[in-house]
Amino acid sequence: MIGKKSVVALFDFDGVVMDTESQYSKFWNAKGKEYFPNIENFGDKIKGQTLTQICDRYFDVDAKRRIEEELDRFEESMIFDYIPGALPFIKELKKHQIKIGIVTSSNEKKMNNVYKAHPELLELVDKIFTAEMFSRSKPNPDCFLLGASYFDTKVEDCIVFEDSFHGLEAGRKAGMFVVGLSTTNKRDEIIDKADYVISDFTGFNYDKLIKLL
The missing domain is CATH 1.10.150 (DNA polymerase; domain 1)
Structure with missing residues (x-):
């Protein structure tokens, strides 16, 4: 088991943090x-x-x-509602000093709309990586590798939370542990593309995360 302070949690945004x-x-x-x-x-x-x-x-x-x-x-005019359990899970990770990044293909202009609706998001996570920060998007692993580099950690110490086929593939290509959320695609469609699958973050917590790693 790796030490908790070396763990970095990298969240996709749409379909993982927000139900969009x-x-x-x-x-x-x-x-x-x-x-x-x-x-x-x-x-x-x-x-x-x-x-x-x-x-x-x-x-x-x-x-x-x-x-x-x-x-x-x-x-x-979009509605930005958290995926069930996402907010308390992120807060729990922060409480345990886990580094948290959001890795999204959305651009900064879109994310500014998010910050207006949820200004707390900027305080909850350590870094938000947007489309302007990498040249190749998912399924290329560049965005997740950027996250590992930013936090100065090894890829094997990173855990990716993804819902889309492209995102799951990118996490795998990055060599990271991938948790798939069946919020966008059915469980049986992503089960072979992730190391672990959850419906949403309800009931998922810090202790379960550390045991997975």
Whole structure:
């Protein structure tokens, strides 16, 4: 068992800390129907990727501009509710001096909307890594490796909390212990992509975390 002070907890944001994935699925599936009527569930294909990468891969310059403007308006009106159990779990980790990072493909502009709704978040975690901080998004491991580097810890001392296929893959590629949340995808769809699976953070606590490691 590793010492508790060396543990770093790296949380994805959407679908892990905040219950926002269903809202994003609605937005991106609508864009998929508008631009790619032959692609079903377009929202599932782009989960975990940055806005820049989504637009560069799928949309031309004019469409990219329109979508960015539409997404900005959409995110301003989003509801940011914590995933069940997430807030008390993060508070418990902080109490036990565990370093906490949020690693998200969201940009800083979107996260500013989050801070307005939940200013306490900035005090609860040690660092928030946004899309501007890494060039390759999930499923590439860059964002999680950045987290390990920032906290000056080994990858084997990091635990990743993820819900999306791309995020789970990124955590695995980073060589970190991966806890999958079945908040976005079903348990049986992610069980082989994570080291441990939970429905949400209800009943999950510091002692269980340390035993896993």
